[in-house]
Amino acid sequence: MDASAGAELMEALTGISVRAALVIRKEAGKGGAQRKADGSPVTMADFAADAAIREGLMRVAPTLPIVSEEHAAPEPPLPRDADYFLVDPLDGTREFIAGRDEYAVNIALMAGGTPVLGIITAPALALVWRGIVGWGAERIAFAPDGTCAPPQRIHARPRPQGELSVLVSRSHLDPRTQAYLDGLPKARTVGSGSAVKFCRVADGSADLYPRLAPTRDWDVAAGHALVEAAGGRVAAPGGTQLAYGTPERLIPGFIASADPTKL
Numbered sequence: 185m186d187a188s189a190g191a192e193l194m195e196a197l198t199g200i201s202v203r204a205a206l207v208i209r210k211e212a213g214k215g216g217a218q219r220k221a222d223g224s225p226v227t228m229a230d231f232a233a234d235a236a237i238r239e240g241l242m243r244v245a246p247t248l249p250i251v252s253e254e255h256a257a258p259e260p261p262l263p264r265d266a267d268y269f270l271v272d273p274l275d276g277t278r279e280f281i282a283g284r285d286e287y288a289v290n291i292a293l294m295a296g297g298t299p300v301l302g303i304i305t306a307p308a309l310a311l312v313w314r315g316i317v318g319w320g321a322e323r324i325a326f327a328p329d330g331t332c333a334p335p336q337r338i339h340a341r342p343r344p345q346g347e348l349s350v351l352v353s354r355s356h357l358d359p360r361t362q363a364y365l366d367g368l369p370k371a372r373t374v375g376s377g378s379a380v381k382f383c384r385v386a387d388g389s390a391d392l393y394p395r396l397a398p399t400r401d402w403d404v405a406a407g408h409a410l411v412e413a414a415g416g417r418v419a420a421p422g423g424t425q426l427a428y429g430t431p432e433r434l435i436p437g438f439i440a441s442a443d444p445t446k447l
Contacts, residue, residue, distance in 0.1 A: 197301070198312055202330050205305045212308075236273075237271055251402070270428075272289070276380075300316065321337070321410055339387075347370045349372055350391065351373075352373050385416055391443070401435060408426065
């Protein structure tokens with residue numbers, strides 16, 4: 185993908201994510217939450233956003249498979265090193281149901297089994313964070329009609345000498361992550377929801393986002409690409425590369441660090 189094609193695809197995917205955000209905002213406050221087989225909540229907003237994203241992706245890149253939380257994976261199963269879109273149409277459904285602002289639309293482009301492009305859109309915050317690994321990252325505000333303001337370049341920040349700002353899940357803080365936090369010197373933890381935590385690492389607002397409990401590929405991939413596009417790093421505990429595309433699509437744990445030299 186050359187620079188021109190990458191920029192064109194980024195703009196198209198940004199438009200798709202913003203349209204999905206507007207769909208979600210129309211559904212806010214309507215209730216009707218259900219439980220999926222795994223016990224996690226789902227709403228009509230999840231399904232409506234999924235439909236809007238799938239329509240847009242099939243129009244922009246009709247030959248690329250789409251793997252989405254709210255839609256069955258392609259058959260036959262994709263090889264681990266496939267190129268495809270990985271989507272969470274409404275990341276942070278619990279936050280959405282609770283009326284909080286920190287829920288998001290996640291769209292990642294996977295190439296060779298690795299996230300290379302990530303877009304995270306926060307409907308309630310009217311913000312888009314986007315990036316292509318090796319090319320850089322940006323933040324964009326959008327208006328109620330979906331019109332986007334000019335993008336602003338963003339960069340992850342070096343590790344400070346003093347207090348660390350560490351983002352933790354408001355809904356999923358597990359014992360392993362808590363033990364990791366307890367071992368950090370001078371750490372100030374900030375509770376937050378959804379993939380917006382990746383965005384705060386990418387735009388220089390925070391230093392670390394650790395999650396040492398299992399989560400799904402679509403929860404991580406867009407943020408992974410975004411943080412690395414902004415100059416940070418996302419890896420498994422111990423620094424090894426994350427493995428996407430397993431049969432269960434599970435990521436056992438990860439640490440997102442603004443400073444790529446310090447995980």
